[in-house]
Amino acid sequence: MGLSTLQYKHCCGDSWYREGETNLLERMNQILQLSPEFTEVITWNDAGESHYIGPSWPETVTPEILQYGDTDVNPHTGWQPLISSFINAFKSGASDTSAMVPTNGASFAGAMCGGARDTVVYAVVLPAGTQGFQVRVSSGGQVIATQSVAAGLSYNSIDGLKTGAQLLELLDSNGNVIAEASSKVDVSDQPTNGFCNFNYYVEGWFPGALTPSDVEIFI
Numbered sequence: 001m002g003l004s005t006l007q008y009k010h011c012c013g014d015s016w017y018r019e020g021e022t023n024l025l026e027r028m029n030q031i032l033q034l035s036p037e038f039t040e041v042i043t044w045n046d047a048g049e050s051h052y053i054g055p056s057w058p059e060t061v062t063p064e065i066l067q068y069g070d071t072d073v074n075p076h077t078g079w080q081p082l083i084s085s086f087i088n089a090f091k092s093g094a095s096d097t098s099a100m101v102p103t104n105g106a107s108f109a110g111a112m113c114g115g116a117r118d119t120v121v122y123a124v125v126l127p128a129g130t131q132g133f134q135v136r137v138s139s140g141g142q143v144i145a146t147q148s149v150a151a152g153l154s155y156n157s158i159d160g161l162k163t164g165a166q167l168l169e170l171l172d173s174n175g176n177v178i179a180e181a182s183s184k185v186d187v188s189d190q191p192t193n194g195f196c197n198f199n200y201y202v203e204g205w206f207p208g209a210l211t212p213s214d215v216e217i218f219i
Contacts (some may be wrong), residue, residue: 001036003027003086004043005079008050008116008198009068017198021121024079025155028086029097039090041083050199053079068199078202081109082153085125098152100125110205112168112181114161116198120144122168123155124205132173140164140187146171163187168205181205 004027006020031039043052050068053076058066068074085100094100102109102125110124120137130151137145140162147156149170166183181203191197 001031001034001039002042003031003039003083004041005051005053005076006116009065010195010197011065011068015198017116019116021117021119021157022155025082025097025123025153028082028100028153032086032089032094032096032099035093035095050074050076052076053083068197074197074199074201076200076202078111078113078204081106081204082111082123082125085109085153096152098150100153101127101151108170108179108205110168110170111202112166112205113200113202114166114187116200117157117159118161119157119159120161120166120168121155121157123153124149124170125153126151128152134171134175136167136169136171138165138167138169140166161187163189179205 003024004020005024007016007018009016041053043049055077066073081103084103086097088103089097089100092099108124108126110122112120112122114120120139122135122137124135126133126149128151133149134146135149135154136143137147137158139160141164142162144160144162145156145158147154164186166187168181169177170179172178
């Protein structure tokens with residue numbers, strides 16, 4: 001049973017976009033519920049097509065394809081901590097994503113990215129027993145959502161993406177900000193070098209590799 005995110009490519013004089021802002025996350029739950037014998041991260045059949053979760057080697061593709069497939073510009077490795085959590089849940093026979101836990105004893109794991117529908121997509125995995133936590137999503141200096149998150153995997157696609165800086169905050173049961181991640185590059189409504197690219201940048205959000213204040217989130 002396949003696991004994949006959205007598909008986008010700009011190649012050979014045309015563009016293709018298959019919507020899937022939360023597709024990867026929804027699919028995790030479907031796979032755990034159906035419990036197939038095998039599951040596989042699908043990379044389709046052409047270069048990156050924006051659904052990869054690891055490096056896309058530049059020597060194997062054309063410069064045109066690199067516009068949507070170059071992980072140095074639009075990396076998707078931020079999905080990996082969440083997928084690691086999913087893999088552990090799958091191997092242990094979990095029946096849904098509420099059983100997912102951060103790997104390596106971390107206190108949380110998460111990711112944030114943008115969608116082509118002007119949305120902010122977040123995902124966070126919290127340990128068993130977590131109660132009263134929330135995420136607060138700000139876009140362009142305005143809070144666009146504050147939502148409860150629970151043990152296991154929580155995610156959503158929030159409408160209202162605005163130009164400017166993006167911010168994701170994790171709040172504990174007392175309303176204290178215990179982790180935050182802010183964008184390094186502001187969201188713009190103008191094309192880059194004449195090219196409007198629906199590929200997206202995913203940055204992982206987890207303790208250990210980076211401190212929360214150092215995490216960069218790009219939309």
